[in-house]
Amino acid sequence: MTEQGMDPTVMMALTALILPLVGFMMAATPxxxxxGEVFAVTVPTAAQQDSYLKGLKRRYAAMVAAVSLVLTTATLALALGGVYAGVIVMLVVGSFAILGIGYGLMQFYRAKTKAYKHKQGWVAGAQESVAVVDDQPVPQVISLKWNLLYLPIMALTLAIGVLGYAQMPDQIPLQMGFDGSVSRWADKTPLIPFMPVLIQGFFGVCLTFSHWTIMRSKKWSEPGAPATSALAYGMFAHAQSLYLVVGGLLIAGAMATMPLTFIGIISMGQAAIGIMVAALAMCIGAIAVSVVYGQAGSRVFLRMQGSDTLLADDDSHWKFGIFYVNRDDPSLFLPERFGVGWTTNWARPAVWALLVAGLAITAGFVVAVLVLF
Structure with a gap:
C-alpha cells in the first residue's frame, strides 16, 4: 500500500542536506x-595569527570540504535518480566518512602542531588551564524548569491519540519507505496512542540531560583574560541551553502530528516532512550558535589582544586531543578540545556510571517500542 502526500524526491533532497551540514561543521571546527588551542594543542593566544598554523587550518578545511562536496553530490544524484535506498546508505556512510576523515586529519595536523610547538619553545609555567568548578550552576544558563514545557506537548499528543482512537483503523501504519510504501503495521490496541508520547519523552530526557551537563560543567576562562573570557563562556552556555530547549520543543511539536497519521487526518509522508524540516532547523540552529559564539565563547570577543606567552598547558590530560582524563580534576563535564560543546572527564567513576545508566535507558526505550508496539 502506498501513502499519498509525500514527494519522495523532496524528502530525499531534504535528507541529503544533512551531509553538507555535517561537512561544514567539521571543516569549520578549527x-x-x-x-589558545590549535588542533587540540595548547598554544599562546597570539599564535592564532601564526602563518604556519593558519596554513594547517586552511588545508584541513579544504580537504574536509572537498570530501563533503563529493559525498553530497553523489547523494543528491541518487535522490534525483530515484535510488532511495542508496540515499540512506550514502547518508549513513557519508556522515561517518566525513567525521572519520575529519578526526583523522585532526590527528595528522595535531602531530604537526605539537612538533611546531616544541620547535617554537612554547612551554607553560603552569600545567593546568584556568577554569573553575563549583556547586553553583552557570548564572547565564537558563533554568532546567523550561524543560517542563515538554509535558504539555506530550499531553496534547496523548489527547489527540486518545480522542481519535475510535477513528483509527484496525491496522495502524508505523513505518514507511521513502517511496511512500508502508513497510510496517501494528494492530490497533489501547497502547498505540502512547507510542509517540514515549518517543517524545525519551527525546526530552536526552536533551534535558544535555542541559543539565551544561549547568554542571567546569566553567572555562582564558588565563590571560579570565574575566572577559568567563563572560564569553557564560554567553555561550546561555545560548546553547536556550538552543537545546527551543530545538527540543520544536522536534517534540513536530512529533505531535504522529497521532494524526494514525487517525488518517494527514499522511505519514506529510508528518515525516514536518519532522525532517524540524530536524534540519535544529541542525542549522546548532551551526548558527557555533559560528556566532565559537567553542566556549571564543568568537564573542575576537579582537581581544593575544599573548605570545603560554600561560597554562594541560595537553597531557587530553588523549588523542579529544578524551579528557584527569584523576585530580573533580569535574565530570568540561568544554571540548576539538568540537563545539562539552565532553566528559573519563577519569571519574561517576562518568562511567552515567554512561551505563544512559545505555540502560536507551535499551529500555528500544525494547519498549519493539515489544509494546
Missing part, C-alpha cells in the same frame, strides 16, 4: 576553537 576556526571555532578557543584562541
Amino acid at each position: 576556526y571555532l576553537m578557543r584562541r
Whole structure:
C-alpha cells in the first residue's frame, strides 16, 4: 500500500542536506576553537595569527570540504535518480566518512602542531588551564524548569491519540519507505496512542540531560583574560541551553502530528516532512550558535589582544586531543578540545556510571517500542 502526500524526491533532497551540514561543521571546527588551542594543542593566544598554523587550518578545511562536496553530490544524484535506498546508505556512510576523515586529519595536523610547538619553545609555567568548578550552576544558563514545557506537548499528543482512537483503523501504519510504501503495521490496541508520547519523552530526557551537563560543567576562562573570557563562556552556555530547549520543543511539536497519521487526518509522508524540516532547523540552529559564539565563547570577543606567552598547558590530560582524563580534576563535564560543546572527564567513576545508566535507558526505550508496539 502506498501513502499519498509525500514527494519522495523532496524528502530525499531534504535528507541529503544533512551531509553538507555535517561537512561544514567539521571543516569549520578549527576556526571555532578557543584562541589558545590549535588542533587540540595548547598554544599562546597570539599564535592564532601564526602563518604556519593558519596554513594547517586552511588545508584541513579544504580537504574536509572537498570530501563533503563529493559525498553530497553523489547523494543528491541518487535522490534525483530515484535510488532511495542508496540515499540512506550514502547518508549513513557519508556522515561517518566525513567525521572519520575529519578526526583523522585532526590527528595528522595535531602531530604537526605539537612538533611546531616544541620547535617554537612554547612551554607553560603552569600545567593546568584556568577554569573553575563549583556547586553553583552557570548564572547565564537558563533554568532546567523550561524543560517542563515538554509535558504539555506530550499531553496534547496523548489527547489527540486518545480522542481519535475510535477513528483509527484496525491496522495502524508505523513505518514507511521513502517511496511512500508502508513497510510496517501494528494492530490497533489501547497502547498505540502512547507510542509517540514515549518517543517524545525519551527525546526530552536526552536533551534535558544535555542541559543539565551544561549547568554542571567546569566553567572555562582564558588565563590571560579570565574575566572577559568567563563572560564569553557564560554567553555561550546561555545560548546553547536556550538552543537545546527551543530545538527540543520544536522536534517534540513536530512529533505531535504522529497521532494524526494514525487517525488518517494527514499522511505519514506529510508528518515525516514536518519532522525532517524540524530536524534540519535544529541542525542549522546548532551551526548558527557555533559560528556566532565559537567553542566556549571564543568568537564573542575576537579582537581581544593575544599573548605570545603560554600561560597554562594541560595537553597531557587530553588523549588523542579529544578524551579528557584527569584523576585530580573533580569535574565530570568540561568544554571540548576539538568540537563545539562539552565532553566528559573519563577519569571519574561517576562518568562511567552515567554512561551505563544512559545505555540502560536507551535499551529500555528500544525494547519498549519493539515489544509494546
